[in-house]
Every structure is written in C-alpha cells, then in structure tokens.
Amino acid sequence: MVFVKLRIRDLFFSPWKPPLLTNPELEFEKQKEIQKKGLSQLESRLESIELLLTSDKWEDAKLLFHQLTYDLVNFQLQRTGQKEIPFGANLSSFSIPESDRKSKPFRFxxxxxxxxxxxNTELDKILTFAIDTYEFLLEESNKEFKSRLMTTLDSFRLIKRIRILLVSLVFTFSFVSFFYYQYKYPVMKDQSIKLYTFVSKENQQTSESRVVSLPVLKKDIGNWVEYEFPLDESMSSFGGLRIDPLEQRGIRFVLDQISIWDSKGKEIYSKRIIVSPNLLPEDYQDFLKIVDVKTASKQMPGEIVEMITTGSDPQIQLVFATLNDAKIIKLKMKYIEAHKVKKK
Structure with missing residues (x-):
C-alpha cells in the first residue's frame, strides 16, 4: 500500500504546477476516471429505481434492476481486471468477493x-442489498485510489487543497480579527457632547429646545479638556441634567467634575464623579439614570470613575435641588480610545 508522506516544507516548496506523469501513472489516472464514471452511473441507476418504487412502477423497476445487476457485477470484474459478463448471460461464474462489512455485498x-x-414488497429489500453493494464498491475503489492507483498528481492535488485551506483560514482569520478589533477597539469619530436640562426627578421630560452641545475634537483625545456650555434664559432654571457624552459605542471617557455657575460668576453646583468605598460612583443616589454606559475597569475608592460607552445613545442623568439663574455648565473631561488604554 502506498501512503503520501506530507512534510511541512512540501506545502511551501513543492511545485505549484501539476507534475508530468509517467506512462504507468497516466494509465492509473485513466483507470480512476473510468471507475469514477462507473460509480456515478451506478448511483444514478439506484436513484432511478428508488423513484420508480416510490411511484409504484414495479415492472419498470424490475427491468432496471435486471440491468443494474449486470452493472454491479461487471464493475467489480472490471475493477479487479477480470473479463466482463455480457448482459443476459449466466452469472453463476461470478465469484462474490469477501468483505468484512456487516452488510455483505452482492446479496441481491x-x-x-x-x-x-x-x-412488490420484496423489491425494497433487493434495493437495500444493491445499495449495500454499491457502498462496498465505492469503499473498495477509494482504497485503491489511495494505494495501488496513487500517482504524483494525487499528491499535488492534496497539497493544493491544503494550501487553499490554509490561505482561506488566514484570510478568514484576518477578516474576522479586523472587524473584531474595529468592534472591540473603535476609533473615535468626530461628534458632540450634548447637555439637556429638565425640571426635576418627577418631571424628566427633555426637548431639543433645551439642549446645548459642543464638538469633541480628535486632537484632544487623551487630554483633559474643560468644556464650557453657555445657557440661554430658557435653560436657566432646572433640577436635572442629562449628559450625552458621546454618540458612539466602545469609547472610554473620564468625567472628573461638573460645575454650574450663575450670572454673577458664582458656582451654584459642583460634583465630582469618583469611586466610593462600595466601588460605586460617590453619591450614587444623585444618578437618576445611566444608559449605554458602564465602568470601564476595576478601580479603587477615591479614583475618578473611568467609563465606557456600550451603545450608540449613552446618557448620564443627574438630579439635584432646583437651580435658578444658571448661565454656564462646565465639564472637565478626558476621552480615551480603548486601544490606547494603558493596563494597570
């Protein structure tokens, strides 16, 4: 029996063009093509008989069974280099091959x-025997293809298939890795911070008429920036603040301090978002709602809370005592792209 000994270097250094076959190898390839064609015809005939039986066309099925009998016998004779038996001749001279299969071949x-x-009911049983025989012939043929009839062309085809598989795996892995990296560590896009004011905890309604926004510049990523939002008269009185820090998922940010100033330049509200001893943001009860935002990593009490957006519409809503005559809101913030985060 012939085995293909495949070495790693064969995948890279063996020729990329099909090999020139010797005359014996050309004959082997011809034999394999004949056998493959014969197996295909046997399979087609079995399918035709099955369709006839399903359609209750018993007599037609019997005629085709008679032809199939000689086809199966002659395929075995041809495969083993013996003389074929003419159609209609006596089959008593045919010697049934030995087999270790549970379902013995040629029982039909x-x-x-x-x-x-x-x-009619017995024809199904004969069809089963014929299918068992076909499977035996298919198995034996495949054994021969991989042993006695093996050529250098088979080795070339095997190496070619492995090469194609490896290239496909590399491209697939690269493709998946690229998009996973884009999802896991997105690059920050140009966008805006938006602030909405609302009346109170009981009246949380926001509207586009009570909103201010400022752009987030990519050049400021990684740096502390104090964003200053001027408020008009319609937004000067409120008891709640909704902060939309981003419009993109997967971006880290730190909101160090929120401060609100009145028309006289006096600070009337101030809050730092730091980690409390219970590892939640300090004064957690002041947070009415947090949407599409989570803490970014394990942090220690007293540290500024580092957060990451988990959706495309992140929000942080705070409530406090009603403020009047508010003119400016200041946010001290830093944006960080996830792939630039330094591990602790």
Whole structure:
C-alpha cells in the first residue's frame, strides 16, 4: 500500500504546477476516471429505481434492476481486471468477493433468477442489498485510489487543497480579527457632547429646545479638556441634567467634575464623579439614570470613575435641588480610545 508522506516544507516548496506523469501513472489516472464514471452511473441507476418504487412502477423497476445487476457485477470484474459478463448471460461464474462489512455485498444475486416473480414488497429489500453493494464498491475503489492507483498528481492535488485551506483560514482569520478589533477597539469619530436640562426627578421630560452641545475634537483625545456650555434664559432654571457624552459605542471617557455657575460668576453646583468605598460612583443616589454606559475597569475608592460607552445613545442623568439663574455648565473631561488604554 502506498501512503503520501506530507512534510511541512512540501506545502511551501513543492511545485505549484501539476507534475508530468509517467506512462504507468497516466494509465492509473485513466483507470480512476473510468471507475469514477462507473460509480456515478451506478448511483444514478439506484436513484432511478428508488423513484420508480416510490411511484409504484414495479415492472419498470424490475427491468432496471435486471440491468443494474449486470452493472454491479461487471464493475467489480472490471475493477479487479477480470473479463466482463455480457448482459443476459449466466452469472453463476461470478465469484462474490469477501468483505468484512456487516452488510455483505452482492446479496441481491440470490434473487436475480426470479426477479420477475418477486412481490412488490420484496423489491425494497433487493434495493437495500444493491445499495449495500454499491457502498462496498465505492469503499473498495477509494482504497485503491489511495494505494495501488496513487500517482504524483494525487499528491499535488492534496497539497493544493491544503494550501487553499490554509490561505482561506488566514484570510478568514484576518477578516474576522479586523472587524473584531474595529468592534472591540473603535476609533473615535468626530461628534458632540450634548447637555439637556429638565425640571426635576418627577418631571424628566427633555426637548431639543433645551439642549446645548459642543464638538469633541480628535486632537484632544487623551487630554483633559474643560468644556464650557453657555445657557440661554430658557435653560436657566432646572433640577436635572442629562449628559450625552458621546454618540458612539466602545469609547472610554473620564468625567472628573461638573460645575454650574450663575450670572454673577458664582458656582451654584459642583460634583465630582469618583469611586466610593462600595466601588460605586460617590453619591450614587444623585444618578437618576445611566444608559449605554458602564465602568470601564476595576478601580479603587477615591479614583475618578473611568467609563465606557456600550451603545450608540449613552446618557448620564443627574438630579439635584432646583437651580435658578444658571448661565454656564462646565465639564472637565478626558476621552480615551480603548486601544490606547494603558493596563494597570
């Protein structure tokens, strides 16, 4: 028996063009093509018989069974280099091959002489025997293809398939890795911070008429920036603040301090977002709602809370005592792209 010894270097240094075959190898390839064609015809004939039986066309199925009997026998004879038996001739000279299979091949020959007398229900049994025989011939042929009829062209085809598989795996892995990296560590886009004011905890309604925004510049990523939002008269009185820090998921940010100033330049509200001893943001009860935002990593009490957006509409809503005559809101913030985060 011939085995293909495949080494790693063969994948890279063996020729990329099909090899020139010797005359014996050309003959082997011809034999394999004949056998493959014969197996395909046998399979097609079995399918035709099955369709006839399903359609209750018993007599037509018997005629095709008679032809299939000689096809199966002659395929085995041809495969083993023996003389074929003409159609209609006596099959008693045919020697049934030995097999270790549980379902022995060529059992249908027991019924070949009385095929026309068989009942319709018995034809299904013969079809099963014929299928078992086909599977035996297919298995034996494949064994021969990988042993006696093996050529250098088979080795070339094997290496080619492995090369294609490896290239496909590399491209697939690269493709998946690229998009996973883009999802896991997105690059920050140009966008804006938006602030909405609302009346109170009981009246949380926001509207586009009570909103201010400032752009986030990519050049400021990684740096502390104090964003200053001027408020008009319609937004000067409120008891709640909604902060939309981003419009993109997967971006880290730190909101160090929120401060609100009145028209006289007096600070009337101030809050730092730091980690409390219970590892939640300090004064957690002041947070009415947090949407599409989570803490970014394990942090220690007293540290500024580092957060990361988990959706495309992140919000942080705070409530406090009603403020009047508010003119400016200041946010001290820093944006960080996830792939630039330094591990602790």
């Amino acid at each position: 020959l027991e019924f070949s002489d009385k095929l026309s007398e068989l009942k």
